[in-house]
Amino acid sequence: MKKQRLPRTVEEFMAFAYAMEVEASDRYAELAEQMSTHHNREVSELFAKLARIEGKHRDQIAAQMGWTRTPDVPVFRWESPEGPETTDYGELHYLMQPYHALKLAEHNEQRAVEFFERFAAARVPADVKAVALEMAGEEREHVRLIGEWLARVPPPEPGWDEDMDPPAVAD
């Protein structure tokens, strides 16, 4: 695969960070809708909350940069198929519980930490490196907060995904 051109300015770097937050927020909102359609209200509300949190982070970046319109983000391939904070559609289950949703969120935040750390370690200008480390620190704080949240949520009982009225055809 063709090698990516790394952002050379803080403006360019923040445009990528912004795109990452937009994608993560939109996906959580989408997952909230999916769960709502399947009457899993608790997890739906949790995903909606996560969407709002990521949305705040997105708006925070825009405010910090003084952007009044969405920045143009050049074509960029993340290291994974989607942004590091974006939940893979395939990770969902209609019977999932808040614990599972928070584990996904924790995993996403952890990937974001690693992404920004790798970025800071790459050959980028010093000011971009400093901002990347700052972003890594923010994401690390999110990992900690979700960890605290998880500690208050009971883990699922074995057999949580057993459906007494499964969609699969009977014998």
Added chain:
Amino acid sequence: MNEVPCTAVPPASVMRGPNDYKSDVKPVWCPGCGDFGVVNALAKAMAKMALEPQDVAVVSGIGCSSRIPAYMASYGFHGVHGRALAAGTGLKIARPDLTVIVTGGDGDGYSIGGNHFLHACRRNVDMTYIVMDNRVYGMTKGQASPTTEPDWDSKLSPDGTGLREFQPLVIALTSGANFIARGFTGDPNGLADLIERAVRHPGFSFIEVLSPCVTFRPEQKEWKKLVKSDALRPTADLPRAARRLLRDTGFDLGVLYAGDRPPYAPRGPRAARAPSDLEARFAL
């Protein structure tokens, strides 16, 4: 047939984001279904091309994935089983100004609509066909489809069907499709790029999309570990594309073939009669 009304037609020349191309109708697919990735990719591609929603028609047949027209804020037509390409072909011939995108699943497209698939490739009408292949009939509860592996053991086909799988890319190439690609729903950004290239390419463009069914084929969650991004590189050389297919793993993603055959253009004058004249003949 049910015509899905255009749910949102904003004024022309408005800058739209991907979400503006999605309708207010919420998908009823199982959480985790790959088809969500196609809606996402299609909306991204439409936004990137800055298409006017009223200039796009999404046409489908029957099946889980064929619900897509209702979820897009463009014109849509949710037709009969296997006949999406026939409806799409007619629409494109009658309204060449529209961007016609035909969608469906492997059962709809390769079995019930298999004949239409062959001839759509051969005719080379300028439209895009997206097949969401999950190798199972999901809507009717998990029967083997044309692309199901011969040894897939299930309650409905114990020990597997023993039947050889349909080879969509081989069939498309030998039948004359002008653009052939394979995408994966776990990579909506890569898929959006493929859709954009397919729509922009003249003639009949075909994208086979690996779209896991998490309910009846949960093992397909592993596909994300098997796919190889950009493994297929476009060529306009037919024998070269054919040789590549001999080495294809079934999980190689990218553009296999981008030909230069001119799209079909109807000859002669357009019909002089207005659609209303025809409608009058069917009046009860």
